[in-house]
Amino acid sequence: MAWTRFGKKKDMPGGLWIKCESCGAMLFRKDFEQKNRVCGSCGYHFTLPARERIAITVDPGSFDELWQDLRAQDLLGFNDRVPYAEKLVQTKQKTGESDAMVCGTAKVKGVACAVGVMNFQFLGGSMGMVVGEKIALLCEHALKTRLPVVLFACSGGARMHEGAVSLMQMAKTCGALQRLNAAGVPTISVMTHPTTGGVTASFASVCDLLIAEPGALIGFAGPRVIATTIKKELPKGFQRSEFLLEKGQIDRIVPRAQLRDELGRMLAYATGADPVAAYKPQAVPATGESETPPAPEDDNPKKKPKAKKA
Amino acid sequence: MSESPAKSAMQDGLAFERPLNELQNRIDELRKLNVGSHLELTGEIEALEERLKKQTAEVYAQLSPWERVNVARHAERPLTSDYIQLMLDDFVELHGDRVFGDDRAIVTGLASMGGVRFLLVGHRKGKTVKDRLACNFGCAHPEGYRKAMQKMRMAEKWKLPIVTFINTPGAYPGIGAEERGQASAIARNILEMFDLKVPIISVVIGEGGSGGALGIGVGDRVGMLENSYYSVISPEGCAAILWKSGDKAPEAAEALKLTSKDLLRLGLVDKVIDEPAGGAHRDQKGAVERVKAQILGWLQELQALPTAELLEQRYRKFRGMGQPLPG
Structure with a gap:
């Protein structure tokens, strides 16, 4: 029930590079932050x-x-x-x-x-x-x-x-x-x-x-x-x-x-x-209606982020 | 789980029972002698009994939190099944969650006691080795919590009040339990108990293990037997995380403030139900009588309340627990 200490090392100091916790890829810090802390290589969400x-x-x-x-x-x-x-x-x-x-x-x-x-x-x-x-x-x-x-x-x-x-x-x-x-x-x-x-x-x-x-x-x-x-x-x-x-x-x-x-x-x-x-996708303050509704993009299970396979 | 026969000396939280048991044995021996011989031992027996009484009271007044945890887990302590047997005039067990299975770690059924009818829900630990295994040592799976809610909804429809007995080390941490939504089953129970339009009484009779306890514990009145405990995490679990050592369970038990008196002081339970001298395991009937009287008193009190008032009070009660500082 109580909290344990998951991933303590996530508070990274100001280094230029960050190692992905999941795939180990080296990520350029600026790029990583721009992607809102998602690994560009494996898609891991920090x-x-x-x-x-x-x-x-x-x-x-x-x-x-x-x-x-x-x-x-x-x-x-x-x-x-x-x-x-x-x-x-x-x-x-x-x-x-x-x-x-x-x-x-x-x-x-x-x-x-x-x-x-x-x-x-x-x-x-x-x-x-x-x-x-x-x-x-x-x-x-x-x-x-x-x-x-x-x-x-x-x-x-x-x-x-x-x-x-x-x-x-x-x-x-x-x-x-x-x-x-x-x-x-x-x-x-x-x-x-x-x-x-x-x-x-x-x-x-x-x-x-x-x-x-x-x-x-x-x-x-x-x-x-x-x-x-x-x-x-x-x-x-x-x-x-x-x-x-x-x-x-x-x-x-x-x-x-x-x-x-x-x-x-x-x-x-x-x-x-x-x-x-x-x-x-691009936030226009919602007044006008789009002529072409956006394609429903993720109801295809194959496109879902994959569970890691053994 | 809770009982392991080979505890290290430091872990043995029941060592304080030894001198009491030795004294009791001596009294028993003298009694036997007294019957079969011409020796006049009555005076000595009475003196020893007096001493035992005094010593028991002294020892029990000074138990450490860790020792109380061990009393709460004592093998002879009355379980839900004992309350069913000793307290009720009638009991009709109702099985199953209507979806997946019948979790034996939680018992539910229609109960009658002193002319009052209610739904009884309680964690079940089992007495024999076989029973204990079948009951998973009182660690319920999601279907146990769902069974409890399904029966509680029925009780609401039949306008029967609900009495729950809490006695679990915690909800079971296993693969199947997670697959079937342990967290969601407990959360759903807690939420829906706020919505049940009949009085709810909960009594912690032994172990109040975290979310697994609260999953049947949202009561209009919550009582705790004197030597029971109620905690966010087991002392062993807390010690492993914060002290990095399971051996520090006695320290963790102290820090967690998990005894009935602590819970009362913190405003988290309404009442501590005193146990007979030397704990409920020394006098099961005495303990059961006290719980029975408390339940009957509370039921009478709660049934006088209009439903809207009952639900408002239930919300306010839990809403007020743990007030932060303004800044």
Whole structure:
């Protein structure tokens, strides 16, 4: 349930070259960043910091952040090697964020929505009281304004340092989403690498639409825990987006480069706007209608990003 | 899983039981002698019994969190099946999730107790080796959570309140469980429990293992037996991640604040149900009686509430857990 330390080495210092975690290719940093941290060689989607995610997802200048300053209390006096209270201060200094979730209102391809993005850089994107509270506040805001909700999950799970308080954030967030269900407010979850533990077992899995980026690790238990429990090697591609799609657990896999357009299209369906106009690849503020609707480009399973074969 | 016979000395969280058990054995021996001989031992037996009582109370008042975790996992501790047997006047087990299978790690059924009817949902661990294997040591698969929800929806339709017994090390981490959507089954349960229009009572009777516990744990009233624990992760798992060593489980148990008193202080449960002196495993009937009285009291209280109020209170209760600072 709790977060573990996936891919710690992702915070690369200012080198010119970056090695792909997946295929080992050397990537030119500038090029890599321009591709929004997707490997040009194998298509591996690196974890994206929350602010970068917002920048590539919402219409420029449309994001209004909410509840920015909320910060955690150390209710347990938790101390493993560094006291939790100190760890929070250090992580804030390092990341400039007060916790692992950035929330606000924005427009995506012209459609107004409430957006929440998890920040993996902050203690592995772990969910504690601030993450839970912000999601609940965002849902309550959406309930009042009837804005559709888009949540980006990126987390190792619940934050152990907050003990059972973090566990109960699973209930807090699900309770808030249930109210949106009852009121007919649309919700979309985008699961990105990695989404595991208490985050997968709560808000990330109960939205109306479940979208995943290619190759993302998505699951309840971490692969290491499973391997230790069953004392067997795990099958290739296990718990990756493509595996979940095959098992019927998610609605769609959308590559990062198309995510903004796709979200605009789905939000249009959700809110009564024109999906065809919203899906036009180059964002023209949606007024005119395109004469030639864009070709439906990815319903061919062969074109889907391949699960890595043995 | 929870019980391994060959624990290292440091890991043995039940060492404190040894002097108590030795004293008990001596009393038993003297009793036998007393019956068969002319020796007058009654006075001595009474003195020893008094001493045992005092010592038990002292030991149990000072248990470390790790020792309590071990009491919660004690082999003699009453399980859901014991509550069914000792507490209920009638029980009709209902099987299966109607989709995939019947997960024996969660039992569901219609229950009757003191003239009150309800749906009982509980983690099941099993007593014998065979049972324990069949119940997967209380670690449910997605179909267990889906079975629970399917029956809870039925209870809602029949206007029966719901009582859940939590006693699991955690939901099962396995390949099949992931393939069939363990995370989504738990998440769906948590979400839908907020929508059930009948009273829900949850009691942690032993192990409250993380999401696997909360998956049947969204109650209008949540109680914990005194020596049970409720945690976001097992002490062993936490120690392995944060201390890089499973041997540090006692430290992790301390840090996680997982005892019933901690949960009450943090406002995460409504009530600690006291156990008989020396733990529920010393007096199963006594423990079951206390749980029964608490459930009956709560049911009466909750059934007086209008449905809208009930659901509002349920939401507010969990909504208020873990309030961050404004900045």
